Amino acid sequence: MAKSNPAEFVQEVRAETAKVVWPTRREVILTTVMVFIMATIAALFFFFIDRLIAFGLEQILQFGA
Numbered sequence: 001m002a003k004s005n006p007a008e009f010v011q012e013v014r015a016e017t018a019k020v021v022w023p024t025r026r027e028v029i030l031t032t033v034m035v036f037i038m039a040t041i042a043a044l045f046f047f048f049i050d051r052l053i054a055f056g057l058e059q060i061l062q063f064g065a
Helices: 006-019 025-064
Strands: none
Touching: none
């Protein structure tokens, strides 16, 4: 394995970092808002599914008692 010195490594890192396309402030905000919206929708969905399953189990257990 070839060894490179620290100066070459830093140059390569800077070259690779320059190739990165960084998102704009608007894109970051929009993406963050969409993540919060989707997380809220998923949480509500699983909450209502959990309540439905709990209700069904209560009905089954009361029927057997």
